[in-house]
Amino acid sequence: MVPRTPPEVGGMGHSVKRKEDARFIRGKGTYVDDIQLPGMLYLDIVRSPLAHARITKIDTSKALAIPGVLAVITGADLAKYNLHWMPTLMSDTQMVLPVEKVMYQAQEVAAVLATDRYIAADGVDAVEVAYEPLPVVVDPIKALAPDAPVLRTDKTDKKDNHIWHWEWGDRAATDRAFAEADVTVRQDIYLPRIHVASIETCGCVAHFDRVADKLTVWMTTQAPHAIRTVFALVAGHVGLAEHKIRIISPDIGGGFGGKVPVYPGYVIAVAASVLTGKPVKWVEDRMENLQADSFARDYHMTCELAARKDGTLTALRIKTIADHGYADAAANPSKFPAGLFHICTGSYDFQAAHVEVDGVYTNKPPGGIAYRCSFRVTEAVHAIERMTDLMAHHLGMDPAEFRLKNFIRPEQFPYRSALGWEYDSGNYAAALRKAMDRIGYAELRREQAEKRQRGELMGIGISSFTEIVGAGPSKHFDILGLKMFDSAEIRVHPTGKVIARFGTRSQGQGHETTYAQIIAEELGIPVADIQVEEGDTDTAPYGLGTYASRSTPVAGAAGAMAARKIRDKARKIAAYLLEAAEDDLVWEPGRFSVAGAPHRFKTIQDIAFAAYTNHPQGMEAGLEAVSYYDPPNLTYPFGSYICVVDIDKGTGQVKVRRFVAVDDCGNIINPMIVEGQIHGGLTMGLAPALYEEIAYDENGNIQGGSFIDYLLPTAVETPRWETDKTTTPSPHHPLGAKGVGESATVGAPAAIANAVVDALWHLGVRHVDIPITPAKVWKLLREKGVSE
Amino acid sequence: MMRVQLTVNGERHEVEVEPRLLLVHLLRDVLRLTGTHIGCDTTHCGACTVLLEDRPVKSCTVFAVQANGKRLMTVEGLERNGTLHPIQEGFVQEHGLQCGYCTPGMMMTSYAFLKRTPNPSEDEIRHAISGNLCRCTGYVNIVKAVQYAAARLQEGGA
Numbered sequence: 001m002v003p004r005t006p007p008e009v010g011g012m013g014h015s016v017k018r019k020e021d022a023r024f025i026r027g028k029g030t031y032v033d034d035i036q037l038p039g040m041l042y043l044d045i046v047r048s049p050l051a052h053a054r055i056t057k058i059d060t061s062k063a064l065a066i067p068g069v070l071a072v073i074t075g076a077d078l079a080k081y082n083l084h085w086m087p088t089l090m091s092d093t094q095m096v097l098p099v100e101k102v103m104y105q106a107q108e109v110a111a112v113l114a115t116d117r118y119i120a121a122d123g124v125d126a127v128e129v130a131y132e133p134l135p136v137v138v139d140p141i142k143a144l145a146p147d148a149p150v151l152r153t154d155k156t157d158k159k160d161n162h163i164w165h166w167e168w169g170d171r172a173a174t175d176r177a178f179a180e181a182d183v184t185v186r187q188d189i190y191l192p193r194i195h196v197a198s199i200e201t202c203g204c205v206a207h208f209d210r211v212a213d214k215l216t217v218w219m220t221t222q223a224p225h226a227i228r229t230v231f232a233l234v235a236g237h238v239g240l241a242e243h244k245i246r247i248i249s250p251d252i253g254g255g256f257g258g259k260v261p262v263y264p265g266y267v268i269a270v271a272a273s274v275l276t277g278k279p280v281k282w283v284e285d286r287m288e289n290l291q292a293d294s295f296a297r298d299y300h301m302t303c304e305l306a307a308r309k310d311g312t313l314t315a316l317r318i319k320t321i322a323d324h325g326y327a328d329a330a331a332n333p334s335k336f337p338a339g340l341f342h343i344c345t346g347s348y349d350f351q352a353a354h355v356e357v358d359g360v361y362t363n364k365p366p367g368g369i370a371y372r373c374s375f376r377v378t379e380a381v382h383a384i385e386r387m388t389d390l391m392a393h394h395l396g397m398d399p400a401e402f403r404l405k406n407f408i409r410p411e412q413f414p415y416r417s418a419l420g421w422e423y424d425s426g427n428y429a430a431a432l433r434k435a436m437d438r439i440g441y442a443e444l445r446r447e448q449a450e451k452r453q454r455g456e457l458m459g460i461g462i463s464s465f466t467e468i469v470g471a472g473p474s475k476h477f478d479i480l481g482l483k484m485f486d487s488a489e490i491r492v493h494p495t496g497k498v499i500a501r502f503g504t505r506s507q508g509q510g511h512e513t514t515y516a517q518i519i520a521e522e523l524g525i526p527v528a529d530i531q532v533e534e535g536d537t538d539t540a541p542y543g544l545g546t547y548a549s550r551s552t553p554v555a556g557a558a559g560a561m562a563a564r565k566i567r568d569k570a571r572k573i574a575a576y577l578l579e580a581a582e583d584d585l586v587w588e589p590g591r592f593s594v595a596g597a598p599h600r601f602k603t604i605q606d607i608a609f610a611a612y613t614n615h616p617q618g619m620e621a622g623l624e625a626v627s628y629y630d631p632p633n634l635t636y637p638f639g640s641y642i643c644v645v646d647i648d649k650g651t652g653q654v655k656v657r658r659f660v661a662v663d664d665c666g667n668i669i670n671p672m673i674v675e676g677q678i679h680g681g682l683t684m685g686l687a688p689a690l691y692e693e694i695a696y697d698e699n700g701n702i703q704g705g706s707f708i709d710y711l712l713p714t715a716v717e718t719p720r721w722e723t724d725k726t727t728t729p730s731p732h733h734p735l736g737a738k739g740v741g742e743s744a745t746v747g748a749p750a751a752i753a754n755a756v757v758d759a760l761w762h763l764g765v766r767h768v769d770i771p772i773t774p775a776k777v778w779k780l781l782r783e784k785g786v787s788e
Numbered sequence: 789m790m791r792v793q794l795t796v797n798g799e800r801h802e803v804e805v806e807p808r809l810l811l812v813h814l815l816r817d818v819l820r821l822t823g824t825h826i827g828c829d830t831t832h833c834g835a836c837t838v839l840l841e842d843r844p845v846k847s848c849t850v851f852a853v854q855a856n857g858k859r860l861m862t863v864e865g866l867e868r869n870g871t872l873h874p875i876q877e878g879f880v881q882e883h884g885l886q887c888g889y890c891t892p893g894m895m896m897t898s899y900a901f902l903k904r905t906p907n908p909s910e911d912e913i914r915h916a917i918s919g920n921l922c923r924c925t926g927y928v929n930i931v932k933a934v935q936y937a938a939a940r941l942q943e944g945g946a
């Protein structure tokens with residue numbers, strides 16, 4: 001796309017350097033832990049060493065004897081205010097602090113309030129808790145057995161560990177298609193529990209001002225407005241009204257979904273501040289972050305694919321057991337307990353499909369949130385892309401040819417999928433062909449054949465994913481009843497400078513720059529003259545926040561629409577100033593001129609000044625607008641990724657030699673930022689494919705609870721990503737944009753897994769669950785008798 | 789309590805600290821230099837990297853008292869008299885940061901590395917920053933930022 005604005009304006013298509021960088025490179029950002037208020041107290045949390053146990057005693061006396069320890073807060077204390085339980089976003093309940101039982105290892109048991117963070121930690125060590133162990137349920141499949149201990153005894157009517165059953169699609173048509181199929185394949189696929197592990201952990205500073213009767217919370221949250229409403233609803237009975245609550249989401253050190261939920265630590269800090277009238281800081285450490293905050297995935301899927309002999313895909317069937325831990329604390333739109341998992345027909349044209357998901361309770365931390373992904377889309381993409389590859393290999397077809405044969409064709413858009421989604425636009429073959437050219441696919445296949453002769457293990461993996469982002473049309477999407485629109489408010493000052501506020505919250509995506517570029521595009525005002533603010537509920541318009549790649553699709557669209565309202569008013573003012581009819585005016589970025597007389601013009605800056613100094617009679621003064629944008633549909637970014645792996649037969653190590661990513665996110669606002677998002681997303685795709693997993697032993701002890709054994713890729717493991725793009729605009733988004741922050745995380749793991757299986761197929765390997773660790777591969781190689 | 793004297797970014801400080809106080813907390817909570825961050829409790833992430841006598845250290849794993857009598861440099865010391873250091877410029881120009889949380893540590897590690905290795909290969913850069921985790925950028929642009937700074941420093945940029 002050729003930019004319509006000059007570089008000094010910096011509208012869409014310019015790689016404008018980021019405005020936010022100025023503070024970050026000087027160490028002048030303000031993250032939650034940077035906030036220090038006079039008289040501030042520190043909160044630290046006592047956690048359970050056991051995965052399931054009855055609490056028989058909490059002895060706080062030794063802790064309280066430590067100078068500087070002011071209080072030890074227990075579940076019994078919170079119960080007095082009915083704050084010991086809280087609702088989750090999925091209408092389940094979870095404990096703030098337990099009164100009776102702990103349900104997972106590292107669960108909050110009590111909180112120590114002290115004058116200093118070291119003293120608070122001393123206090124935590126000194127609290128003595130006596131437990132009576134209870135039987136631990138770790139495996140969600142065993143949790144469904146009739147004789148399994150029932151975990152949620154707090155729910156008096158609950159007789160098992162089954163949370164919900166959800167299904168979608170046409171079961172009868174799918175069964176018929178399978179019965180009629182020439183070929184079917186079936187595979188169990190497990191997507192393990194993982195954690196977003198943003199480098200900044202979670203925390204808050206809660207400050208209840210008794211004089212103003214107002215609560216201010218600086219909080220690591222991706223959705224400050226929704227959080228304010230939740231606080232008002234949950235704590236209304238203790239006198240917290242919504243206009244007396246201010247949530248500030250300051251600079252956020254990465255979110256990726258992990259900063260959507262409300263964690264017990266926030267609630268305890270708020271309660272402690274309300275009770276003491278002092279500011280209270282709670283910041284979790286890394287181990288608490290990994291061990292207790294919401295996890296992602298943990299999907300046990302059984303996938304089946306049906307096809308005709310000629311390689312035409314006909315039907316898809318998936319059954320899933322979703323391990324939610326002891327509470328369903330996912331962050332999905334209310335209607336969809338399995339999120340957007342039913343995007344699982346992916347990029348292919350199916351006759352029929354059917355999916356079933358069952359949510360299950362186990363003795364693990366609650367969650368089911370995203371890992372840089374739009375509501376379970378990675379699970380869906382992994383299933384379909386692994387299965388497509390399996391079918392192609394099974395039929396002896398090249399996986400690229402097989403995909404090209406089965407893709408939804410460009411002329412089929414808008415396309416209604418077998419599971420009911422209406423895909424807005426796409427050109428899947430173009431993206432795959434571009435990736436094949438870029439990586440030299442045919443040549444690589446030749447190299448692979450030669451290497452195989454010599455006994456070397458090399459694999460080529462493809463993933464041609466379709467994403468579904470930008471929730472959502474409010475008809476179908478809400479969180480706790482709050483419709484998933486988003487908002488922008490733009491004010492043009494008399495001198496033509498702008499302040500714009502949005503309902504979202506950047507966590508590194510660069511909103512201060514991209515949103516300014518959207519306004520620059522629409523109004524022709526230079527990016528340098530536009531200040532963007534988000535994250536303060538006292539000043540920003542209400543919005544649902546930043547997750548599921550919804551900022552550009554929803555809030556970005558709101559920005560464009562608000563700017564267009566301003567332009568409409570500016571046209572009226574220009575007509576008045578130029579003494580011309582509105583219809584005779586021509587807009588080009590930054591000015592209105594009279595048609596046929598280009599020297600008669602008014603710049604947007606002239607018009608802004610007139611809006612406050614010389615506006616037409618009968619018109620309101622000022623130049624500002626608000627938009628609450630409710631998207632007519634979701635957007636469907638897509639892409640094709642191809643990677644090459646080499647496998648070391650001595651160690652089982654998988655090395656990603658090359659990785660080409662061709663993404664299509666529609667029209668691009670800032671190419672530099674988009675590329676950066678893709679690099680980051682790819683790395684968060686590599687991570688669970690090869691390294692990251694949070695596992696539990698049979699007693700519910702966590703493995704992967706610190707950076708010692710939860711392995712984030714460093715610069716050494718991360719390949720040099722090669723990126724490219726195609727551009728298929730969204731037909732319904734005002735700017736033709738689609739959203740991109742998560743595409744790569746969603747698409748990359750399947751490409752890597754497919755490459756590994758491709759390398760080992762001739763040995764009889766049909767599937768490997770991620771993370772594909774050296775130990776796992778080495779074991780396989782040994783079984784097949786080829787390890788060295 | 790113990791008395792500690794130290795120089796941070798050219799400024800002398802004298803403070804009373806508990807022997808167990810970590811250097812990172814001295815910098816952040818006492819001296820209020822909050823550009824140095826904390827990202828873990830096992831010395832893995834490098835968000836807390838500062839220079840102690842010109843050598844990069846993870847300040848979460850150094851006691852404040854160990855810095856007694858020593859010279860420190862933090863991210864706040866990179867800019868001199870209103871001029872950015874080439875490493876800071878590099879991070880902006882090459883989009884080497886997103887959320888900015890790992891950035892100060894990354895820059896301090898890179899700063900010390902480029903002093904030792906003024907003309908590094910890509911592999912050397914990747915190894916040099918492998919003690920610093922970034923969850924946002926995928927490292928490609930961080931590598932470019934360091935290359936940018938190396939080129940500028942070779943030209944005599946700072």
Ligand code: FES
Nearest residue numbers: 827828833834848
């Ligand atoms: S805080 Fe992670 S290494 Fe120091």
Ligand code: FES
Nearest residue numbers: 886890922923924
């Ligand atoms: S920029 Fe966010 S962790 Fe590196």
